[in-house]
Amino acid sequence: MPRRHIPTLRRRRAAALALTTACTLLTLGAPTGATAAPADPGPSRITAVPRAGAAATPLSPARRASLIKAAQTAAGATARRLALGAQEKLLVKDVVQDADGTTHTRYERTYAGLPVLGGDMVVHSADGRTTVSRATAATVRVASLTPKLPASSAAGQALAAAKSADVAGASTGRAPRLVVWAAAGRPVLAWETVVDGVQDDGTPSELQVVTDATTGKRILAAEKVHTGTGTGQYVGTVPVGSTLAGSTYQLTDPDRAGHKTYDLNQGTSGTGTLFTDDNDVWGTGLPANRQTAGVDVAFGAAATWDYYKEEFGRNGIRNDGVAAYSRAHYGNNYVNAFWQDSCFCMTYGDGSGNTHPLTALDVAAHEMSHGVTAATANLTYSGESGGLNEATSDIFAAAVEFHENLAADPGDYLVGEKIDINGNGTPLRYMDKPSKDGSSRDSWSSGLGGIDVHYSSGPANHFFYLLSEGSGAKTVNGVSYDSPTSDGRPVTGIGIENAAAIWYRALTTYMTSSTDYAGARTATLQAASDLFGAYSPTYLAVADAWAAINVGNRIALGVNVAPIADQTSGVGQAVSLQVDAYTTNSGAGLTYEATGLPDGLSISPSGLISGTPTSLGNSDVSVKVTDATGASVTDTFAWRIAYIYANSSRVDIPDNGAAVESPVTITGRDGNASATTSVYVNIVHTYRGDLTVDLVGPNGTVYSLLNRSGGSADNVDQTFTVDASAQPLDGTWKLRVQDRASIDVGYIQRWQLTP
Template sequence: MSSHFARHKRTTLALATAVAAGAMLTTGLTAGNAAADTAAPTALPGAPVLLSGTARTALVQEQQDAAAATAQEIGLGAKEKLVVKDVVKDHDGAVHTRYERTYDGLPVLGGDMVVHRAESGATRGVTKATKATIKVATVTPKVKAAKAEQQALSAAEDAGSSKAAADSAPRKVIWAGDGTPVLAYETVVGGFQDDGTPNELHVVTDAATGAKLYEYQGIENGAGKSLYSGEVELGTTQSGSSYELHDTERGGHKTYNLARATDGTGTLFTDDDDTWGTGEASSDPEDQTAAVDAAYGAQVTWDFYKESFGRSGIKNDGEAAYSRVHYGDNYVNAFWSDACFCMTYGDGTGNSNPLTSLDVAGHEMSHGVTSHTAGLNYSGESGGLNEATSDIFGTGVEYFANSSVDKGDYLIGEQIDINGDGTPLRYMDEPSKDGASKDYWDSGLGGVDVHYSSGPANHFFFLLAEGSGARTVDGVEYDSPTSDGSTVTGIGRDKALQIWYKALTAYMTSTTDYADARAATLSAASDLYGEDSTEYETVGAAWTAINVS
């Protein structure tokens, strides 16, 4: 099975060292009466507030306490229940509560929804992953679980997986991701994909007929001198007479050494004098250089989300993920895994080219953000939007870092030279320049690999931020076409990022396709800037320019 950052061979160099120890850095249906909020990154009325951990916990509990009343209010059946997944509060007091749904005690895959409430508690709308009524004739399967498990194992083996084995017994679910909801089994297959990436293949099987309904991959690929970012400062912690690569200022992020292993957590990196790395890549499995770039990528990504959107960590709960470097032997990839809630980097060809560049880090960890917000299915058009979201925010991370060495741009993976000729992995201004990605939407886009069906959404973002036609941005030349020959004038990258984040966290669901994404970003632009704004009009024009209307 292909990698999830790219389907290509990749190479990356990284090096870095660190500086000083200690781092640099309601009741009923009423929403928003939780503990006081902390300062927010922007004053836009529709932008999210940066909640303290206590405030967020209280708001989540408040909405969960009201879940039964909410289910009744929005017309769910007696067998359906809502479970709060996430809550976002805006500056104007509006609250967007994201729910998972159960039916007769079973998880409903594709049943997620977001309920939007004004400050008063009045419901402003509901965004649902499916419009279908959740109801099945029976929750007693006709097909045995063993058959579903064997089908899942076969699917993994057909995709080239090795050591495939079910991580646990198939679980009964209601499948509502497409068409009429049915009773089904979900089986998760472990082992390894064909390139050595861990396998987490989810296979959904009809419990009445044994037919495969759906499958997706759960692993989404993917004081110092950094080869990519120049001199960087890192958060470290003194422990006795030595120092640990442990950033207590950003949720407790730690960086571990797998030393060529492919499982486990590894060993926490330590150093005697708090000066990390050599400034050169190395095939030594104890090398600190890759670790410092990984730690730097994690801290910049954390700061980007917090300062740009008021998001405190990937889950928005103030807790950090962790990073692992030196994964496997000659492993030419990097990936995010929800299972370990961690970011993992291989060392590339010859074990001397670690895949720890900044845009790779931002891209992969943004998969975690998507998983804990909209949960976009990693297949079909929603899979393309999932990949594009990581490219969009990975680009945001790169610009946010403001490095004089690795300057921000709209080129994806330009530092890692996957193609071996110095060209980027993907181009946001004209995606088809990579030879495989699509520039515009068409009816067959859902059947294209998600790394290439992401093209139209990447193109939309470039048009929204920078506009169409030939231009030079921060020293890089671009020439962005439109499907209808129209001219689009961009609104700027910062506003475009705000709109995409708002759409992802408040208006997208697991089944969002390109048409839904247009509606979601228009709703976001309306919340942030008003329905009569230039920003709102430009969102519509940029979608039309890639043939989404």
């Protein structure tokens, strides 16, 4: 049906479709009019084109649904392949396919029918190989499914938490649900309660409170309504998608799954009334005209939809082709905007005096990106993961601004620069140097997870700015920046499009609900490897940008060899040691040399040291690795060849039960053991703090190796040194292990004795 639009002032890519139909004229891809100046790339920029095979394949809703159904059908087999427990089941949340056929299936998990919060994972399948990104490595198991704390008490504690958070009108209309909490530490049975109410600034509240169902301890209190701020300055003269219904035009966008924009008329609930117009010419650019905010809102929703679709092939916020809806004119003097996943909707206030609506493009992109996060990694909105959640929205708000390149609102790395909430003309947040707002952090530190998520987002925002533009002074779209680094070393940018592509792939493919800053570094490096190649200049820039905010180290140029620890091997026992090396010089193969190897050992062209030692003794070994450019590095370590006695037979450790033993017997050796007898222990067991581990000598003397230390960490993979000089060498030595607490179980996998 016929529709009219206001001509666009923004520039799109040359790939925009030809203007052949009325519908095409109404798309946001119509390139007309003047444009904003392109971003100044700065003094230097790493330029690269992402690898085509790593691009996500656009999926129709039907194809996506088919892949999800197939994955769910195979979920039982997948759970068995991943060695999950008999009471654990996988629920498919989403499936993403790369152009090269790699499939990434995101799962949520249940235990005995209960949702496992923090049990999510992504299974990556390619060429018959399977790898997994997990929110938790802990075994999901609880002692009892019967809560000691009643639901009513959990609800009461949740209401108390809401009161402490200044939530007005708090109520628990939804009954607490029993869950397993596995997001941190040892999994426990818990109650999840969602408290509805209103935050102190007028924003609706959905406070998620998780309470230990055994002890009554509060585990988490996190807000599920994600708030932010933007500019009240309008996007200028732009196209809007509308639909003619009879003789009236409605602000319903048929090109983006029927996204609707409503006028709440200063209400705080429901949808209000759909914006309508008699001539399809919307707004005047003045806040007194109610349609003006509607234009900004509808444009922001369309631009965000287009950005994700054009850049990443994403079909809507949830990638299912379904549109959210938007509500303008919320409340009175409400200076905020928010995304609410429960209604799958975006809401905007009118600001101070109801004359400064928070309807700018970056506000829409920020809040709707919370929806993308919820549909993918679902980063928990507290601690470091909460800061990454907020940063993700800031990152894609900036990316959408640059993508649109509006003359009225060119791309920048500022958050809320037009609102002037503080009354001094300053932005709310600065991505180039977050600390300029007075509260945000520039770099990571150990206490980062304990501050408000809007401020713990600072280091990730800083990382993204550095990765996009680089460090130091520069001007981009008329805004001056001067970004520092925590290590005092420069960073070269790769451009915002490539930086955003890396963050998007990391978010949707590798991050999970519990990802912290260290995990984000790992995820983005893997994404950069997928898109641009491991140790490519772009990959190295990602590592540099993280190091510049005090997360991880920079990667040295040239040849790198992972440090090789001093080795101890048994005479007559086979050896296999792979030298882990790589070069940052693209396409330059590696050669390996080794001197000082013990008799019987040699190094292969691929860097594998193998063989069988033939004589006792100590050696100083040097391994030299050289690439085809001539760059090389040498690592030196000691290698001791001794008598080693080992037992690799599995011994199961009963839960909170009797001690078990694994023996090794030495014969034909005179004298006593050494004062520096070495005992290597490899035990697979969740929550190692349950365990006592002892060495028992041939004469019955007991040497304590581990006495319930290590807390909630999993497994024992450790070498201990004891003075066993009073023990005769000959005889039976035993490793004695006992589990002294309930729930977690495991087994002795291997241990060895070097007396």
